[in-house]
Amino acid sequence: MDLYEHQARELFEEHGISVPRAEVTDSPKEAREIARRLGGRVVVKAQVKTGGRGKAGGVRLAADPAAAELTARQILGMDIKGHTVGRAMLAQPVDIENEFYVSYVLDRAAGRFLAIASAEGGMEIEEVAATRPEAVARIPVDPAEGVTSARAAEIADAAGLPPQAVDVLVRLWQVLVREDALLVEVNPLVRTKEGRILALDGKVALDDNARFRQARWGADDTGHDDPLEAAAAAKGLNYVKLDGEVGIIGNGAGLVMSTLDVVAGCGARPANFLDIGGGAGAQVMADGLSVILSDPAVKSVFVNVFGGITACDAVADGIVQALETVRLTKPLVVRLDGNNAARGRAVLDEHAHPLVQQVTTMDGAAARAAELATTA
Amino acid sequence: MAIYLTKESTVLVQGMTGGEGMKHTRRMLTAGTNVVGGVNPRKAGRTVDFDVPQCLKGLGGAPRAVPVFGSVADGMRATGADVTVVFVPPAFAKAAVVEAADAGIGLAVVITEGIPVHDSVAFTAYAEAKGTRIVGPNCPGLITPGQSNAGIIPADITKPGRIGLVSKSGTLTYQLMYELRDIGFSTCVGIGGDPVVGTTHIDCLAAFQDDPDTELIVLIGEIGGDAEERAAAYIREHVTKPVVGYIAGFTAPEGKTMGHAGAIVSGSSGTAAAKKEALEAVGVSVGSTPTETAKLVLARLEGR
Numbered sequence: 001m002d003l004y005e006h007q008a009r010e011l012f013e014e015h016g017i018s019v020p021r022a023e024v025t026d027s028p029k030e031a032r033e034i035a036r037r038l039g040g041r042v043v044v045k046a047q048v049k050t051g052g053r054g055k056a057g058g059v060r061l062a063a064d065p066a067a068a069e070l071t072a073r074q075i076l077g078m079d080i081k082g083h084t085v086g087r088a089m090l091a092q093p094v095d096i097e098n099e100f101y102v103s104y105v106l107d108r109a110a111g112r113f114l115a116i117a118s119a120e121g122g123m124e125i126e127e128v129a130a131t132r133p134e135a136v137a138r139i140p141v142d143p144a145e146g147v148t149s150a151r152a153a154e155i156a157d158a159a160g161l162p163p164q165a166v167d168v169l170v171r172l173w174q175v176l177v178r179e180d181a182l183l184v185e186v187n188p189l190v191r192t193k194e195g196r197i198l199a200l201d202g203k204v205a206l207d208d209n210a211r212f213r214q215a216r217w218g219a220d221d222t223g224h225d226d227p228l229e230a231a232a233a234a235k236g237l238n239y240v241k242l243d244g245e246v247g248i249i250g251n252g253a254g255l256v257m258s259t260l261d262v263v264a265g266c267g268a269r270p271a272n273f274l275d276i277g278g279g280a281g282a283q284v285m286a287d288g289l290s291v292i293l294s295d296p297a298v299k300s301v302f303v304n305v306f307g308g309i310t311a312c313d314a315v316a317d318g319i320v321q322a323l324e325t326v327r328l329t330k331p332l333v334v335r336l337d338g339n340n341a342a343r344g345r346a347v348l349d350e351h352a353h354p355l356v357q358q359v360t361t362m363d364g365a366a367a368r369a370a371e372l373a374t375t376a
Numbered sequence: 377m378a379i380y381l382t383k384e385s386t387v388l389v390q391g392m393t394g395g396e397g398m399k400h401t402r403r404m405l406t407a408g409t410n411v412v413g414g415v416n417p418r419k420a421g422r423t424v425d426f427d428v429p430q431c432l433k434g435l436g437g438a439p440r441a442v443p444v445f446g447s448v449a450d451g452m453r454a455t456g457a458d459v460t461v462v463f464v465p466p467a468f469a470k471a472a473v474v475e476a477a478d479a480g481i482g483l484a485v486v487i488t489e490g491i492p493v494h495d496s497v498a499f500t501a502y503a504e505a506k507g508t509r510i511v512g513p514n515c516p517g518l519i520t521p522g523q524s525n526a527g528i529i530p531a532d533i534t535k536p537g538r539i540g541l542v543s544k545s546g547t548l549t550y551q552l553m554y555e556l557r558d559i560g561f562s563t564c565v566g567i568g569g570d571p572v573v574g575t576t577h578i579d580c581l582a583a584f585q586d587d588p589d590t591e592l593i594v595l596i597g598e599i600g601g602d603a604e605e606r607a608a609a610y611i612r613e614h615v616t617k618p619v620v621g622y623i624a625g626f627t628a629p630e631g632k633t634m635g636h637a638g639a640i641v642s643g644s645s646g647t648a649a650a651k652k653e654a655l656e657a658v659g660v661s662v663g664s665t666p667t668e669t670a671k672l673v674l675a676r677l678e679g680r
Binding site for chain 2: 106113142177180207209212253255263306309339
């Protein structure tokens with residue numbers, strides 16, 4: 001889960017990294033009060049989990065509290081790349097002398113976290129990395145040792161950062177480890193004209209797998225803007241809404257992704273990703289079908305199950321039971337293959353639901369579901 | 377021969393007495409796996425009876441009383457076990473793997489799903505230093521059909537043969553194992569789909585290249601990271617056996633962005649198209665569906 005900038009700022013501050021004074025609000029009137037508290041002149045920053053908000057007009061300077069209220073009114077509710085701005089952060093402006101870049105990020109290939117640092121921070125760090133890689137230091141971190149002062153000094157030295165950045169690097173590592181983050185990034189880390197080092201903007205991505213021991217960033221933000229996704233999440237389903245007309249149910253993330261590809265290859269668009277897992281029982285099948293059938297864009301549904309640990313006859317029983325509780329309104333194409341495939345197919349044949357048809361191969365079934373969706 | 381797992385392998389199960397552990401230990405025994413013990417400090421000294429179908433006696437399966445040991449070290453001392461399969465819950469998985477590595481076990485197969493990445497980073501590094509190979513986490517394990525099954529892969533959908541398979545995805549592995557059941561497999565390794573895994577595509581490619589029983593290698597990948605691109609570079613330099621690939625996720629929604637830093641590290645977009653292109657550039661035939669992939673395997677084997 002990605003955090004908002006103001007949440008990242010709060011974490012940095014808690015771990016002793018200096019940040020500009022700032023407050024968050026969802027109300028223009030309160031923005032005026034905040035600006036007054038912060039000394040009048042403030043930067044108003046849209047809180048959205050996407051990049052490019054500066055270019056989109058989501059970061060603006062306000063000269064006084066009245067201007068802060070006006071600016072907050074303009075920014076709140078703005079749409080930035082499909083994200084609606086719900087809150088704005090107001091921060092004291094800073095006189096910048098230099099801008100740096102520091103982050104810790106997971107290097108999947110090495111299976112280690114990597115420190116990335118550069119004396120050339122700011123908006124264009126990706127371009128710096130691409131055009132002048134020598135200006136960006138990349139140093140792997142030994143997980144047993146972590147980032148000690150000595151290690152941090154090495155990173156700062158390699159990147160050409162000032163000595164005061166060493167302490168920030170150590171504390172930023174503590175943020176990463178204590179919060180179970182997959183990414184912590186400060187961009188820019190600035191040196192002010194008065195010589196202070198401040199984290200001006202930051203990004204933190206937390207590991208969803210660690211929620212059981214990181215209760216703090218809980219249920220207030222599940223990240224489901226889409227009502228179907230929210231409904232599916234409430235039923236514990238692994239569902240992602242897509243912009244198509246063929247509803248998809250399958251078991252196993254890889255097989256479902258593959259199913260989306262095969263349907264797309266047949267000239268139709270998948271309406272969703274839904275992985276019901278290895279068990280593929282009646283309840284999860286019913287829950288999945290009801291979510292998919294409530295999507296008005298869906299014209300046909302493709303159930304693609306490989307019977308492994310749970311054999312096909314058990315899966316077919318599950319489908320039959322699900323159809324007793326869910327009223328089928330769209331054609332359903334079922335492909336069952338794997339253990340006890342013949343018995344599973346016989347169960348569905350016997351049930352003989354008028355809207356259910358079986359195709360024995362995955363490619364053939366995808367073609368059938370695509371045809372039903374595009375001619376419907 | 378095979379890779380990593382043979383009929384000589386002796387297997388412990390950490391978390392055997394839990395629900396998943398019991399279910400899959402029985403399945404492993406049924407597939408002929410020589411399961412010699414479970415590990416649970418609170419149930420040490422007991423035995424668990426498994427009712428294994430009689431028809432598989434010839435493969436080493438039979439009704440079996442499996443002893444429970446208090447630690448991996450105790451289990452290894454008593455039985456000489458060289459493989460452990462880990463089913464313990466996410467919160468305890470790191471301690472379980474560290475314990476197995478400290479005991480000096482050769483192979484730890486971590487089935488557990490949902491382990492925090494910081495824990496995986498820590499235990500894969502630790503195990504590497506101790507000389508323990510990790511398969512997983514969040515994986516279906518590995519199977520050498522007709523010999524041994526360490527994990528949750530269904531053993532009864534295929535048979536022994538000459539294809540080696542390495543995959544990030546469980547059900548896609550099963551699909552290909554089933555489609556190619558008439559030819560059969562030397563070993564199938566589900567390396568897991570987590571961002572950090574112990575055994576990589578490249579490790580398996582190297583092992584299959586050296587395995588005389590493997591004639592052809594199937595490599596299954598999916599979007600995210602750059603493991604497939606790295607595998608392609610490895611194939612160009614080191615693999616002379618034919619490789620057939622499949623990549624899932626051409627139409628999958630983009631995963632969450634990892635900020636600037638993610639793109640800088642991987643140096644690759646991580647898209648399915650980029651992976652397919654990288655593999656095809658080094659002579660790997662890449663199927664557009666699992667079934668087409670199986671057909672490509674048949675064509676490559678007939679062409680030899």
